[in-house]
Every structure is written in structure tokens, then in C-alpha cells.
Amino acid sequence: MIEIKNLHKSYKMGSNSLHVLKGINFSVEEGELVAIMGSSGSGKSTLLNILGMLDEADSGEYTLDGVPIKNLNETKAANYRNKFLGFVFQSFNLINYKTAMENVALPLYYQRVARKEREKKALMYLERVGLKEWATHLPSELSGGQKQRVAIARAMAAEPKVLLADEPTGALDSKTSLEVMELIQKINDDGNTILIVTHEADIAQMCKRIVHLKDGVIVEDKKVKQVRASSYVQ
């Protein structure tokens, strides 16, 4: 699903440049649930941004579902993001003057799905994350866990190839973290490819594979026995 070869990325900080990614080689199969771990500054967020076409690599190859991702202009990148990727952020990033349903329907709007159809689909995904009766509520009326679940519903609404989650549990307490992880595992069970950036070991253990990043290179890439989040809940 994802193929990365010899990826480099550096940031210019005034006169000196900061080499963040120093040649990453990495591939993800369909249906995998991968945790990308590393301390802060290891380059994991940068890697996720490049995977999410929010940022561009300096050199190296990136192929997503057989499509080479290079020389993107903003319009094309937006189109690819919309079609291929779903994002889940640490700070939820819901649009605060839109209701839960409108937030979920947003990616469909950019796909020019008709209004009725959009609302139907949005409700369906909200139901899947267990928030159907919260559809008309604004984000400010939802709890953190609920917000993240709306964000996951939004990410799934466009039926992306890959779900990218940047510290999805970073702003949540451990109980809601487990709920969110349970949901992510469930989505993965349905066959979706998911990448999670995290620095929490217990969250990483709930994935099927852990990739360790340190100082811009992959130091460890191992398959793990998945811990089901449901096993923690009472």
C-alpha cells in the first residue's frame, strides 16, 4: 500500500539546516496497523506529514497504492488527500462552528457528493463510532473522547486507502484512550490500513507492528502480538 525509498527531509532554521529524516526505507501492506514510535524530535511527525502529503520530501520516492507521489501542486495534493487519506489529529481539529454531522460530511463535500447522500453517509459513520444521537451537536458540546471519535468518523467518511493518526490519544485520559484505540482496532479489523504516530508504549502494543524512529532513521521495525484494547475495559 505504501512504499517509501530513501526519504530525506531537512528544515532550514535560519543559516543552519536541520536534517530530520535521513534516508527512510519503509513499506506498509494493506490491512496493517502500524505504530510509529520515537521520542520527540525523532522525525516521526515529519514522516507522517510527508505520508499525508501535508509536507514534501527533499528527495526519495513515495508510492501510495501504486501512485507515485511527486511534483504535487496544492490542488492535486488536496485531491489525493481527499481520495487516499484520512487524518486523525491529536487536537481533534474539528471545525467548531459546524455540527458533528457537518464535520463528518466535510470530506464528502469536497468530493462533490450530493447533500442528501452526504448526510446519509455522515450519519452512518457517526453511528459506527456510536455518536448518532450527537449528530446535531457542536464540537464544544462534546467530550474529548467524543470529539476524537467524530474526527475518526470524519477521517473514515471519504473511505480512504490509509488512515493517518497523529497521537490520536495524546489529549485523552487513559480510559477514553482505550475507547478510541478499540475503535481504531475495529476499523482495522474491517481491513483498513492505519498508521499511528505515538510515543506511548501501551498504545503501540495495541498495533500489529511497531516502527521505531531515532534521529531520523528507523532503528527497529518489528511485528508484535496485538493487545486488544477491549481486554482492558472492565
Added chain:
Amino acid sequence: MFNKDRWKEIIEVLTGNWFRTVLTAFGVFWGILILIILLAAGKGLENGIKADFGDIATNTMFMWSRNTTKEYQGLPKGRSYNFKLEDVESINQEVPNLRFISPRNQLGGFRGANNVVRGLHTGAFNVYGDFPEIINQDPMTITSGRFINQSDINEKRKIAIIGEGVRSELYEKGEEVIGTYLKIQGVNFMVIGTYKKKTNDGDGEEGQKQIFVPFTAFSQAFNRGNDVGWMAITANDGTSITSVKEKIVSVVKRNRKIHPDDQRAVGYFDLYEQYNRVESLFGAMRFIAYFVGILVLLSGIIGVSNIMLIVVKERTKEIGIRRALGEPPASIRGQILLESIFLTIISGMLGIVFGALFIFGINALLDSAGPVDMFMNPSVSLGVVVGALFILVVSGLLAGFIPAQSAIKVRPIEALRTE
């Protein structure tokens, strides 16, 4: 571009901070209001001054004889002379594109002695010997009877058309005037018509106190022979009288044996030139109105632009999210531009409506208070309103352009990092 969701969002954004939106809108509202009022005031002045020209054909010159100031062909300087009827014929043949040439003779004048008698009534009036065409150059409304016609000229009929002012001085109220006789400097003329002129300046009253008689009868009755007192010459539409007046004057000079370089012998007044001068004054006034109005509007637009920049800044994170979700940059730009245009047009429309109400109020005031000198019926044409709307759309685009550019210039990753 015109779907329900987009408009819903525009309304949501603009109503999110009512006070700010209203303050911003006020700038544009004020600008367009000032523009409309300035244009209407200019139009009012124009209407007032043009009304003073009355219905006179403006492409007209008047020409009269004065004393010569140069010797020529053995004739002394300081000689007084008269135009002759042959001059009219020469002008007609030699100068193309003239519509009317009316030779005129005149009795009386400003503060003239009493020259008209009817029974016990006497009065001092301007008496003109005229051809029928004069009614086209100095329009008047015939209120009863008829005006001079060609047969009157040919048969030298001693008839007269009198103004309503003459009638009120020489006749009792309600008395029949048609068929009565007036004695003009001892010669009897039969009244066959009355007229009224449409002017509303100080000369209005004077204009109603004139008597028109056939040119030929006038010449015979008052011993003018072939003499012509002065001429009113109107050129065809499309040819300005200003462009042919030199030619006309030179024809007359040749016929009357006047030195070609004698600048003072032929006196003339070019109404068209005067009218043009007034026209160009109005043009300048319109220019000033647009200039000032648009500058005021511009400051309002800068206000809108400023607020849109702040809105974009506030929504940087939101824009980042939308772009992460796959909204194309063009769509974001369109959104910002639409918001800006919408705000400008709504506030501009309000400005136009208030401007119209203001003009309406002024007109009502003018109507109730009676006419004011040099000011009449201030108004703006539909064209101006359409133009103003066009200016609004363009300015909305301008106001939104920089904010929209800045919105899509921020990369989604940076926008997402903003808290």
C-alpha cells in the same frame, strides 16, 4: 459556487461577529452613500442650470452688426452698416449644414418707451419681425390661434402673435384677443395668436412680453427696406455652429465690404460654445463626484480587506484542517472572495437604498418649498446605480483578493500547527 452549503457558511462566518461585520459594512455603506449623494447633487445643479437655457436650440449663434474699425475699399472706418436680406441668401448658398437662418428685426428693447397702444392701454414691448422658422430656434407654445406662416411673409400681412404677458397688460381678463387690433408705432396689426414660453429664470417674465410679426410686414411698416437687424443661425445636428461661424462671418464681411481682418464689425454670440462650456463644467463636476466618492468608497473597501485578513488569520487553523481534508485551494480562495463580495454588495446596496431615500427626501423638500435657483430635481440614473453595483463587485473582489491569497499561501501543515 452558488450552492447552499457555501452560502450557509458565508452567513455563519459573517454573523459570527455581528458588531465587527456591521462596523466593516458601514465603511462601504458610507462610501457608496457619499458617491450617490455627490452625483445626485451634481445632477441637481446640472438640471437647474440647463433649465435656465430653456428650450432654446443650443447649436445656435446670434449675429448683429456694429461699426467698422478699418478702412476698406475706399470706405471709412467707423462706418455703421446693416445686414441685408441678400446676406441671408449668400450664407444659405455658401455655408453647408445650416438648419435655420432667421433674419430678425426688432423694435423696442430693454426699458424701451411705450410703443404699443390698444384703446386706453399702452405698453412697452419687444416687437420682432420674424420668419416662421424662429419658433424652432426660440421655442414657444402657441396657446391660441397660430404662429406666422410663409403666406404671411409672402403677402406681408400685418398680423401679430403676442405673449401671455402682453395679453395680461393690454386686455381685460377673459377678453377675446384673436381678431383684435394693436397699434404698434402707429401701425395696426391684427392679433392672430398668443404664445407662452417655458423659461424659469429672471428673464421669464420678459419672455412673455414679446410680439412677433411677419418679417416682411415689419420691414414695410417700419421702413427697414432690405435691412436685417440681427440673425439667429442654427446648424444641423452633428455640425457644431462653432465650427462654421468663421465662414458665416466672412461671407457677411465680403458682402458688406468690411475688411477681412476687422474683428469688431460683426458682433456675434455663440450659444453652443457657452453651452459646451457649461457642459464641460458638469463633466468636471461629475468627475469630482466620482473621484471623491470612489476615494471614500476605497477607504471602506480597505476596511473590508483588513477585516477579511483578520478573518483569514483567525481561521488559519480551520483552513489547514479543510485542506488536510482535501479542499482544493481554489475553493478556499472562492470562499474568501465570496464572503468579501457578499459583505460589500450587501452594505453597498444599503448605501444605494439610503442614497435613494435621501434624494427622495430632498426632492420632496424642494417640491414643498418651491423652486430653488440653479438647483432642480437631483437624481441618479439607473446607469449610475448599475455602475455603482459594478464598482461594488469589483471592489469586493479587490478587497478579498489579498486575504484570499494569504489564505492559500499558508501551507496546511503550518496552518494545522497554529493554535
